[in-house]
Amino acid sequence: MTLELSALAEVRAIDALIRDLPRRADQLNKPHEADAELVPLGPDTYLATTIDCVGDELTSGIYRDPFTAGWVLVMASLSDLAAVGAMPIGLVQALSLPPDPALAERIAAGVGGALTRCGAAMLGGDLNTARTPLLTACAIGLVHGRPVTRMGIQPGDQLWATGPLGSGSALATARLMGLPDALYPEAGYRPVARVAEGQRLRPHVRAMIDTSDGPVNALDHLARLNGVGLRIDFDVERLVEPGAIAAFKKAGLPLWPLLCGEHGEYELIVAAAPEAEAEVLAAAPDARRIALATADPGVVLLLPDGREVAYDASVIRNLSASTGGDWRAYVSEFQAYGVRLGLGT
Amino acid sequence: MTLELSALAEVRAIDALIRDLPRRADQLNKPHEADAELVPLGPDTYLATTIDCVGDELTSGIYRDPFTAGWVLVMASLSDLAAVGAMPIGLVQALSLPPDPALAERIAAGVGGALTRCGAAMLGGDLNTARTPLLTACAIGLVHGRPVTRMGIQPGDQLWATGPLGSGSALATARLMGLPDALYPEAGYRPVARVAEGQRLRPHVRAMIDTSDGPVNALDHLARLNGVGLRIDFDVERLVEPGAIAAFKKAGLPLWPLLCGEHGEYELIVAAAPEAEAEVLAAAPDARRIALATADPGVVLLLPDGREVAYDASVIRNLSASTGGDWRAYVSEFQAYGVRLGLGT
Numbered sequence: 001m002t003l004e005l006s007a008l009a010e011v012r013a014i015d016a017l018i019r020d021l022p023r024r025a026d027q028l029n030k031p032h033e034a035d036a037e038l039v040p041l042g043p044d045t046y047l048a049t050t051i052d053c054v055g056d057e058l059t060s061g062i063y064r065d066p067f068t069a070g071w072v073l074v075m076a077s078l079s080d081l082a083a084v085g086a087m088p089i090g091l092v093q094a095l096s097l098p099p100d101p102a103l104a105e106r107i108a109a110g111v112g113g114a115l116t117r118c119g120a121a122m123l124g125g126d127l128n129t130a131r132t133p134l135l136t137a138c139a140i141g142l143v144h145g146r147p148v149t150r151m152g153i154q155p156g157d158q159l160w161a162t163g164p165l166g167s168g169s170a171l172a173t174a175r176l177m178g179l180p181d182a183l184y185p186e187a188g189y190r191p192v193a194r195v196a197e198g199q200r201l202r203p204h205v206r207a208m209i210d211t212s213d214g215p216v217n218a219l220d221h222l223a224r225l226n227g228v229g230l231r232i233d234f235d236v237e238r239l240v241e242p243g244a245i246a247a248f249k250k251a252g253l254p255l256w257p258l259l260c261g262e263h264g265e266y267e268l269i270v271a272a273a274p275e276a277e278a279e280v281l282a283a284a285p286d287a288r289r290i291a292l293a294t295a296d297p298g299v300v301l302l303l304p305d306g307r308e309v310a311y312d313a314s315v316i317r318n319l320s321a322s323t324g325g326d327w328r329a330y331v332s333e334f335q336a337y338g339v340r341l342g343l344g345t
Numbered sequence: 346m347t348l349e350l351s352a353l354a355e356v357r358a359i360d361a362l363i364r365d366l367p368r369r370a371d372q373l374n375k376p377h378e379a380d381a382e383l384v385p386l387g388p389d390t391y392l393a394t395t396i397d398c399v400g401d402e403l404t405s406g407i408y409r410d411p412f413t414a415g416w417v418l419v420m421a422s423l424s425d426l427a428a429v430g431a432m433p434i435g436l437v438q439a440l441s442l443p444p445d446p447a448l449a450e451r452i453a454a455g456v457g458g459a460l461t462r463c464g465a466a467m468l469g470g471d472l473n474t475a476r477t478p479l480l481t482a483c484a485i486g487l488v489h490g491r492p493v494t495r496m497g498i499q500p501g502d503q504l505w506a507t508g509p510l511g512s513g514s515a516l517a518t519a520r521l522m523g524l525p526d527a528l529y530p531e532a533g534y535r536p537v538a539r540v541a542e543g544q545r546l547r548p549h550v551r552a553m554i555d556t557s558d559g560p561v562n563a564l565d566h567l568a569r570l571n572g573v574g575l576r577i578d579f580d581v582e583r584l585v586e587p588g589a590i591a592a593f594k595k596a597g598l599p600l601w602p603l604l605c606g607e608h609g610e611y612e613l614i615v616a617a618a619p620e621a622e623a624e625v626l627a628a629a630p631d632a633r634r635i636a637l638a639t640a641d642p643g644v645v646l647l648l649p650d651g652r653e654v655a656y657d658a659s660v661i662r663n664l665s666a667s668t669g670g671d672w673r674a675y676v677s678e679f680q681a682y683g684v685r686l687g688l689g690t
Contacts, residue, residue: 138483
């Protein structure tokens with residue numbers, strides 16, 4: 001089953017929006033092809049830049065603490081730089097906030113904590129008043145040497161995740177299903193962008209993407225962009241963070257959304273030739289193999305019980321658009337897809 | 346009368362927000378000191394970056410056509426680059442929009458039109474769903490040589506505006522007072538960032554700022570930052586765009602808000618030594634003298650009838666915060682300040 005990029009509602013909306021916008025002839029990546037935009041500055045230097053928003057997560061209640069929103073705002077931007085192998089120069093932020101000093105302070109604490117954790121700096125920003133909070137950040141970095149994009153995967157490549165997965169989808173699932181915070185505490189969700197790993201991995205990998213939209217969705221995106229198939233080793237116990245598994249088991253929830261959900265954990269997923277395995281593990285010691293690229297298009301989940309399940313991530317990835325902000329419908333249709341595939345009740 | 350930066354509610358809010366954020370030791374400008382953030386990339390090259398939002402203008406009804414919002418989004422960002430003398434590399438945009446394809450298309454047309462007008466490119470972006478539209482753009486550029494900031498004005502310097510002023514405040518005033526579009530058509534408000542002029546002016550001027558917050562407010566900001574006084578040649582007929590004057594006269598409105606309002610026209614204001622006059626006029630042929638810097642702090646308006654009026658722009662600049670989004674109160678208190686100063690009824 002060939003998976004087309006245009007099957008995704010978000011991709012179609014973006015393509016319609018940018019259709020007539022002037023672009024640079026020398027930009028390294030086309031739309032959708034890289035986590036950060038890449039422009040040559042000199043013979044061996046590229047500017048990398050990316051822009052991201054955090055807002056829905058606060059209004060939908062996935063984040064209750066504005067600190068988390070500030071933290072993720074920074075990490076999402078730095079993670080996009082990491083996924084092209086860039087070294088950060090700094091960030092600028094645009095905060096649109098209700099007139100509430102305590103809210104602003106808590107967001108700023110999250111922003112500051114994340115910057116400090118990654119040794120990054122805030123260069124400046126813009127502050128506006130709005131009814132609901134919307135945080136935007138733009139990160140800027142440099143790549144010395146050949147940048148890595150999402151493109152370039154070849155059949156036979158191995159795909160790796162740089163660390164344990166599932167924390168983002170654990171938090172989002174728990175919240176959207178109305179489970180208590182104690183089951184999977186928000187304060188434990190403090191993802192750290194793999195900035196150093198991205199720079200170390202860059203010379204050894206063929207493609208990179210971050211898991212900001214969830215790990216399986218990231219793999220699905222790579223498959224669509226590269227026209228390859230991916231056989232995903234769908235071993236939740238080996239790939240997912242133990243705390244998330246324990247919480248889901250305690251709540252009696254199926255585990256597959258931990259990998260297939262749309263809220264990420266800001267790990268990197270890289271594709272590398274099999275002979276680069278030692279270099280990948282040296283650059284990212286937490287890395288775990290997650291998939292194998294094949295010439296036969298389509299995404300297949302290899303379950304631990306030996307079953308092979310053809311998986312179309314567009315079902316989940318189009319749910320936000322098709323349910324139009326109705327979170328109950330979203331959760332219900334999400335679960336139904338897993339039942340249909342036999343991924344657990 | 347010494348004017349302090351901290352008298353501005355917006356400055357205090359920003360300072361509280363960024364107090365504990367890590368910054369780069371090598372950043373050229375401190376907070377508030379430049380229209381774009383400046384970081385050295387090499388011995389003679391600086392990265393310039395800026396982030397700006399357009400949202401209020403749509404929800405408050407100052408812009409009725411989303412095309413204007415898209416256009417201004419781009420021009421506001423390019424104007425900030427212009428005001429440090431940078432050459433644009435490109436922009437990234439984050440659009441948070443209600444699910445309305447016609448709205449998105451009209452915004453994109455404005456974005457595309459403005460980019461094309463300035464020969465600039467869109468590098469990439471982010472698209473999100475929101476109840477009310479909020480557009481954010483980040484522009485990135487390079488300065489080869491010494492960048493110009495808002496700092497460095499000396500008593501005796503002349504201040505120049507790069508072109509006719511008042512179109513932004515004409516539109517905003519007409520809208521907030523509920524006047525018909527025909528009086529001052531929105532389609533006529535298509536400001537063009539002075540990108541080429543900024544680069545040409547850079548070697549010849551001591552300080553630069555754009556008029557995104559209105560020309561007199563820009564001058565006020567320079568006075569506060571540099572600890573100088575400014576004697577403003579408050580000759581509306583010479584400084585303001587004729588169409589705006591005609592519209593205001595027809596509506597029986599006082600003319601002073603055309604220069605003192607908070608909505609700008611994206612011209613540059615530069616400070617230069619008197620002996621640089623020829624270079625300023627060569628770099629910006631539309632330039633007109635607007636003020637003289639003095640050692641005696643405070644902003645004074647020199648009226649054509651010979652009166653000298655001490656002007657505290659913080660009264661207007663704090664109105665948004667003090668009236669909390671109540672536009673009627675804003676307009677009423679705005680007008681009252683002019684009456685108090687004898688600036689016309």
